[in-house]
Amino acid sequence: MRSLTRTAAVLAATALVLAACGSEEEPAAPAPSAPSTSAPAAPAAPAALSGSVNLDGSSTVGPFQEVAAELFMDENSGVRVTVAISGTGGGFDKFCAGETDGSNASRQIKESEEEKCKANNIAYDFIQVANDALSVVINNDNPIQCLTVDQVSQIWDEGSTVTTWGDVDGLDLPAAFASTPVTLYGPGTDSGTFDFFTDEINGESGRINTTYTDIGEDDTAAVVGVAGTPGGMGFIPFSYYQETKDQVKGIAIDDGNGCIEPTPENVLGLTYTPLGRGLFTYFSDVALAKPETVAFAEFVLDNAIEIAGLADFVPMTPEQIEVQRAKVRALTGN
């Protein structure tokens, strides 16, 4: 009996060891090496490109980079580009651990994330890839057309005392609607959209009316919530608002210069403040040492307007693109 007990144990152990051995055959992702600014020259013959570029991060930027990756691979079939979506914060978490080549972000990198990157010896830089008008949306039955930044903040700030729409200062609402309770929908704390909105509206990233409904990374859930609740209100990226204009109403924002609608023109004209923003992709120095990553970054900028059109984003202006091109050239030493 004893020896057989051992046999069974040995068999089970062998299976485990086999599994473990197999895993050792393939080394883990290359360990982050010391920062180096000298990247090799940009590829002379793009047809010979191979290797991989893996991107992670914002759910707002993800669909843009998916289109970019697809068009890029049409021309460079040897390169394997993948795009994952785990939120701007979740993306930086992996990026600063050296696990991804690029991180999509709907805000700038935070100090705490910078420190993590630094601790792991990861140098990086970012390019802007598109523009966004972060849209504040309400239910179609809501008569409001425009809110000031202060009014939005009164509703969304931490410790807000607003419970019905009538509680909001300076609104001239029909009595029937004034008693409608305010119900808030917004993305979770891993989202760059959340950080950006709270920073711009409430003055501090992460500061929010804690009674809001957290819809995670699923911006469509905010649309569904607002569309189904008469007193609903939420904030979503422009690409989501553009597709759901028949379900929810985007309101104009008054930042002291009158009511400005969330439109591509107003974002590009820099009048849609404070919620007009850039969308970014961060690349690590290790990734930029690979010709395929550089080629991909250049491809994104060369085709930024076409990609934005296909993916329903607010494109960059030719001037913005030129600035980003110069940046890539400086990064790669060309």
Added chain:
Amino acid sequence: MSITSSTASLPQRDSIRGAPPAGERAFSIAFSAVLGLGIFVALGGLAAILIWAVSAGLPRLDWGLFTNAPSTARIETAGFRTAIFGSLYVIAGVIVLIIPIGLGTALYLEEFSDRTSRFARLVDLNIQNLAGVPAIVFGILGLAFIVRGPVGIGFVAAAGSLTLALLVLPTIIVSSREAIRGVPRSLKEGALALGATPWKAVWTQVVPYAAPGVLTGAILSVARAFGEAAPLLLVGAVTFVTFNPRFWSDGYSVLPVMIYQYATRPQASFRLLAFAGVLVMLVLVLFMNSFAIWLRNRYERPLQ
């Protein structure tokens, strides 16, 4: 039915031949109604999902769905090929891992261990507790120990396999133990009496008769693993892969993750694709399960 009538009629033996009392009849009718309701809920649920998915996803149902790669620029011709490969790789890894480990653990616990020993009781308790751990916790475990940490194989399909294998091991162990317990002791004892070693007796007499039960456990485990999205999101199933994945390197995606992602996109054409993805998954699950059931029936021999 026979149970209710025999137990309820014990005190009044004379009435066994006659009509059962009214109360008992009402009880048995109510009991059949509950059973019928159970069947209705189970089958009705499945039928509702099938009808809903088919009616919503039908406009997109074609071969391209299986053979084309995912696409964001050309949603109309996008397919799930790479996610199907990803799912099959991950599931193949799960099967290879759980059958030997699950069966081995069950055999050890049922046939070789001293069931009253502290160690066996500890293993037993742990397996039962593991079965109740939420999937997302296994995802976190996989991220910390398999993707990063000691195993450190990175965000690859193999990491998904290992994580899901841990998730479904309790299921296959528990059902394998039940199957082994159901094999009459006399078979093994007969073999031992004829001079077979304990290992030989177990391998030739117990395992073949327990095989159908073990396979049932495997079917349940694999079906669960196939539909999991949450733990795989953590261990690196990405949302956009246009090339067929490899097992030990590169990003991979799986069907549930793709469906989840597409369902959250604002474009109606993506949501249509999500429904079509549900159909692809249903087809694959039905195909895999039919194969497993065919396999089980082949091994199902009556005891002689």
